Amino acid sequence: MVATQTWRAAPAPTRRRRFPGLLPRRLLRWRRPVWWQEIAIIAVGYWLYSLVRNAIPEQASIATRHARSIQHVQDALHLNFERSFNHVVATNEWLAQILNYYYATLHFIVTPAVMVWLFVRRSHVYRGVRTVLVTTTLVALAGFALYPLAPPRLMPEFAYVDTLVKFHTWGSLASPAVAQHSNQYAAMPSLHIGWALWAGIAIFACARHRWVKALGLAYPLATLVVIVGTANHFLLDAVGGALAVTLGFGVQYALSGRGAFTAPIDAPDFGEPDPPLPGAHGGVRGPSVD
Incomplete structure (x- = not known):
């Protein structure tokens, strides 16, 4: 008879963590996220984000x-070099339209899709990763208020080409009906990069297959190409977006005393063997992720 080896969850460590986190222990215990509560939190959060972002004086x-x-x-x-790349995009309508629609749509599709994926397939780490996203967004709002910044496409003196205006991209800020309801000077930090990095890191950390991990890494890189090619952001805006995500992970760690992708030590065993989560304590596992 051939012996089969099964993976078992390691017992919870008895030693205390060096840094227990700022939140009370009772708030750090494992609780399965409730879908209607999460939808309400996200809906209210996005409404407040839109309200605050657009209420900030534009200060042209x-x-x-x-x-x-x-x-x-x-x-x-x-x-x-971003100016040269912007000119390349502006001389190829097919490329400009692809990048314009990428900028206008994927930002609002990929982020909630990754949140749903984490909620369903990585409920052990969902709350921590959501905290990172919320904090990143709050940091960005502070940046919009403290440092209003015109995007390159609104700076013709530097010879940037506004591909949104040139090719009349539907639903973009080039449309007066859309632009009048949005603060066009909320460019630093780039929340497109911030959210894309958040999504890419989450996919890379939680996905099982290498090709899915590769897509996670490619997404923020593709977003960087888009924001530069369409002249919606300076390169330094992207640096600001990366710093906002870094602060988001830092705040999450300070609150919980564990990494965003580390499952709570009292999380239940879901039955089917699965590799430990990145950074987990020796053997806490979660549901499989494709």
């Missing part, structure tokens, strides 16, 4: 002055 003159400063810094750092 200040935003334009900040844009000049950002451009000068990028020139000094020899990061002015």
Whole structure:
């Protein structure tokens, strides 16, 4: 008879963590997320985000002055290749339209899709990863308020081409009906990059198959190409978005005392063997992820 080896969950560690987290222990215990509560939280959160973002004074003159400063810094750092790439995109309508619609749509499709995926397939880490996303968004809102910034496409003095206007992309900020309800000077940090990095890291950390992990890594890189090619953001805006995500993970760790992708030590055993979650304590496992 051939002996079969089964993977078993390791017992919870008895030693105390070096940093227990700022939240009370009772709030850090395992609780399965409830779908209607999560929908309500997300809906209210997005409504507040839209309300606050669009209520921030646009301050066009200040935003334009900040844009000049950002451009000068990028020139000094020899990061002015984005203007050349923008011109390449602007001379190829098919490419510009693909990038424009990517910018206008995937930002609002991929992020909630990843949240649903985590809720269903990685409920052990869902709350921690959601905290990272919420914190990232709040950091971005603070950036919009404290540092209004005009995007490159609104700075014709630097020879950027507004591909949204040139090719009349449907549903974009080039439409007056859309632009009048949105703060066009909320560019620093780039929330497109912030959310894309959040989604990409979550996919890479939680997916099982390598090709899915590769898609997770490719998504924020593709988003970077899009925001530069369409002149919706400076490269330094993308750096700001990456810093916002980093702060999001830092705040999540400070609150819980564990990494965003580490399952609570009292999480239940779901039956079928599955590899430990990234950073988990020796053997806490969750449902499989495809």
